[in-house]
Amino acid sequence: MLLRSSRFAAENIPPFELKGSLFTLTVLHLFQLDRAAIERHLVEKVKQAPSFFNNTPVVIDLEGLAEPPKGLDGVDFNSLYELLRGHGMAPVGIRNGSPELQAVARQAGLPVLPDSRSSASAVKKPERTELAPIRNRIINHPVRSGQQIYAADGDLIVLGTVSAGAELIADGNIHIYGTLRGRALAGVKGDIETWIFCQSLEAELISIAGRYRISEQIDSTDWGKAVQIHLVDDRLVIDHLTR
Amino acid sequence: MATVIVVTSGKGGVGKTTTSASFATGLAQRGYRTVVIDFDVGLRNLDLIMGCERRVVYDFVNIINGEANLNQALIRDKRVENLHILPASQTRDKEALTKEGVDRVLNELRQSFEYIVCDSPAGIERGALMALYFADEALVVTNPEVSSVRDSDRILGILASRSRRAEQGDPPVKEHLVLARYAPERADRGDMLSVEDVLEILGIPLLGVIPESQTVLQSSNAGVPVILEDGSDAGTAYGDLVDRFLGKNLPHRFITPQKKGFLKRLFGKG
Secondary structure, eight states: OHHHHHHHHHHTOOSOOOOOOOOOOEEEEOOOOOHHHHHHHHHHHHHHOTTTOSSEEEEEEOTTOOOOTTGGGGOOHHHHHHHHHHTTEEEEEEESSOHHHHHHHHHTTOOEEOOOOSHHHHHHSOOOOSOOOOOOEEEOSOBOTTOEEEETTSOEEESSOBOTTOEEEESSOEEEEEEEOSEEEEOTTSOTTOOEEEEEEOOSEEEETTEEEEGGGSOTTTTTSOEEEEEETTEEEEEEOOO | OOEEEEEEOSSSSSSHHHHHHHHHHHHHHTTOOEEEEEOOTTSOOHHHHTTOGGGOOSOHHHHHTTSSOHHHHOEEOSSSTTEEEEOOOSSSOGGGOOHHHHHHHHHHHHHHOSEEEEEOOSSSSHHHHHHHHTOSEEEEEEOSSHHHHHHHHHHHHHHHHHSHHHHHTOSOOEEEEEEEEEOHHHHHHTSSOOHHHHHHHHOSOEEEEEEOOHHHHHHHHHTOOGGGSTTOHHHHHHHHHHHHHTTOOOOOOSOSOOOOOHHHHHHSOO
């Protein structure tokens, strides 16, 4: 025995170490503090599933707890603890609740666990099923080099010139009532029915639903012309606008 | 009410400081109380062009940091009345320019000057942003060359979106184009962009065309703003530019090739 303990000491092994671990715990969502009501409900639950309540660790969640009308004086976590122990549950801590409630719980020896951050709000978030309304964007100034303009869920209409190095992006169509020297990307969310229109095509790049052409690939007969651009059989087609 | 004018370009070496020096000198010559500020902290040049480099004691950053007052730092021009220079610091970097600090200095200058000319550093980083942020008007200096025009376009975009006027929804910064180092013969031959090309791309009013000139180099080495070189093309062009800025309606000079002599006309064609 003596030999063994000295060997331990020699190898310098500490008596314990701390490691983090994840557990699945049952959470008891407390809605009121009426001891009699809690006990009645407990007895019922235990009757339904006696094997479940066998020294089961639980966390008491106070988020749904209405503020006690008589203030915090009536709150007795010690008695709640005893009640739960008596019915086969082992409270390991509390979470949520007001800072005052948490202080009372801490005094009763119950640790405060981190808040369940988004569980409640995540459930509340309504599902968005309906389509967003079309929102067109009109730009009444020249779009300069380095600027990027995005029209989400709609068309982009530019009344001025789009400089080289500028970028227009739209979920819908793009209309330019000036010279297009920069980039124009229509239907960026994949709408192959979108079009690009401009008064003078001198673009660095044109793209519809991901199919693109850079300036080198634009025919010289289309250069500097008023054009409309659309997809036909997955290919970009440039038509001259007739007056 | 004082007017703050930024002289900017995006690209370096296009003539911002030359333009700032001559523009400020021209305004002062015409009787306006004018101060020109060098925003190029760390690469101080304006004092050289203005010929006052040996009189710099305190600088713009000293004022911002409260280490000196304005009267200590402002340098009075010896040639032109009403003209003052606020030099940049050579030993700091652009981070020394804070929005609050620049605002405070400009507000103080507004009390005693009619025109505040801000000579911007090249680039689109802090120094350039601080120089243009408080501007009421902007002289955008560009050369007849595609990269310079592209960079000026970028700066125009920044003026329209990141100046204080843009942020506060006030009327936009008034933009003026200064086309510097222009050689009409070469533009005619297609070696460089023409005035029309540049105007079509940038789409802002042309304030002046400064011809490419040996005098600019000579005068900046001599520390004399070129506007003071009487009879020089560039000096005359800057004079016109200032008059146009002040509202005179003058035709643009130096944008067409000089008339060929008799012999050249005889034999030049063909």
